[in-house]
Amino acid sequence: MELRHLRYFVVLAKELNFRRAAEILRVASPSLSSQIKDLEHELEARLFDRNTKKVKLTSAGVVFLEQAEAVLAKANEAVAAVRAAVGGHSGKLALGVLGPMSGEFLPATLARFAQTYPHVDVSLKEISPDAQIAQLENKQIQIAFTLNQAGEPKIPHLEHHVIFERDPIVLLSRFHPLAEKKSIKISELAQDTMLCLSDSVTHGRHTALVIDIFRKHDLKPAKLKQINSFESMYALMICNQGVTTGPKLYRVPPPPGIVARPIEVKKSDPKYQIRAVWLKNDTSAPVKNFIDALKLETELLVGPT
Numbered sequence: 392m393e394l395r396h397l398r399y400f401v402v403l404a405k406e407l408n409f410r411r412a413a414e415i416l417r418v419a420s421p422s423l424s425s426q427i428k429d430l431e432h433e434l435e436a437r438l439f440d441r442n443t444k445k446v447k448l449t450s451a452g453v454v455f456l457e458q459a460e461a462v463l464a465k466a467n468e469a470v471a472a473v474r475a476a477v478g479g480h481s482g483k484l485a486l487g488v489l490g491p492m493s494g495e496f497l498p499a500t501l502a503r504f505a506q507t508y509p510h511v512d513v514s515l516k517e518i519s520p521d522a523q524i525a526q527l528e529n530k531q532i533q534i535a536f537t538l539n540q541a542g543e544p545k546i547p548h549l550e551h552h553v554i555f556e557r558d559p560i561v562l563l564s565r566f567h568p569l570a571e572k573k574s575i576k577i578s579e580l581a582q583d584t585m586l587c588l589s590d591s592v593t594h595g596r597h598t599a600l601v602i603d604i605f606r607k608h609d610l611k612p613a614k615l616k617q618i619n620s621f622e623s624m625y626a627l628m629i630c631n632q633g634v635t636t637g638p639k640l641y642r643v644p645p646p647p648g649i650v651a652r653p654i655e656v657k658k659s660d661p662k663y664q665i666r667a668v669w670l671k672n673d674t675s676a677p678v679k680n681f682i683d684a685l686k687l688e689t690e691l692l693v694g695p696t
Contacts (some may be wrong), residue, residue: 395468396430397459399423400438404456407446482679483512487523488622489536492665494643496554496688497536499530502608511677519592524549533678534669537641538593541662552667552682554689557638559604559663560651564631569649575655577608584633586624589617601636603661604654625649638663641692 396492403412403423406588413420432436438452448456488497501513516532523535524546536554544549563583574605588597598615605611614632618624627633629648636654645651654660667685669678 392433397463399426401459404448481510482677485514485532487532487535488515488517491643495640500685500688503688504681508685532665539664539666539667541664548671549668550671554665554667555692556662556664558656559636559654560639561634561636561654562649562651563634564628565648565650566631570650574655576655581610582613584614584616585612586633586635587617589619600661607660
């Protein structure tokens, strides 16, 4: 039994006329009659009572009609679901989240994506940048976001999109002596405790970038302190127990009690870079469609990208 047998049967059951049913199905009447006989033979039941004047369903035909319509409806649903999945209009998409920096681009991108693909189930996982890469490679997430230094080599087996590239700014307590200044020199931070995301969170990238900023000015920080999370870092800054550097964010204000100030940088100073990364061999439509939405949103970001 094939789906066409069910379609032929349902049309004939509705029309109760072989000629009209054959016209609707665009087959010859003898062919339709032969298909119905084959179906009845397979079911070992008469589905129609027919004579030269009229056609009507048997009791078995009435029962079979309900089941045949349900099967055809499910088959149509399956076809629609596959077509939606191929076009990226359904399915699942798992994204990593890069702490507060994600607020610069992720909410607007999610809104843009949802407008076009409302039936894609998007999940967010707040995990460290390095853990994101591991989960990406294990296919636990499909797109990761990483904190990099501009010019840092790409990972060969991953596709990359630079979301933005920014000069560093300093984040410090509003009670810090430098908080009243409009901009801050690196030399003015030389005696502060520099708070860095720990090596286990960013694989040493944040610490290396902080050290490199000082090195470009022939300085080195008096003290480096590694922190395991953004929340802990903010708590220490609020208590004036250290300062940190990060990329300038236009859409995400500092937490209450913390102020952001530009650093007086040289042209050669390192820049912060945020990238979206995904597996090169990932051909899923939701990934492609999300990256397309992200690229459009990237073009709208305020400030240099």
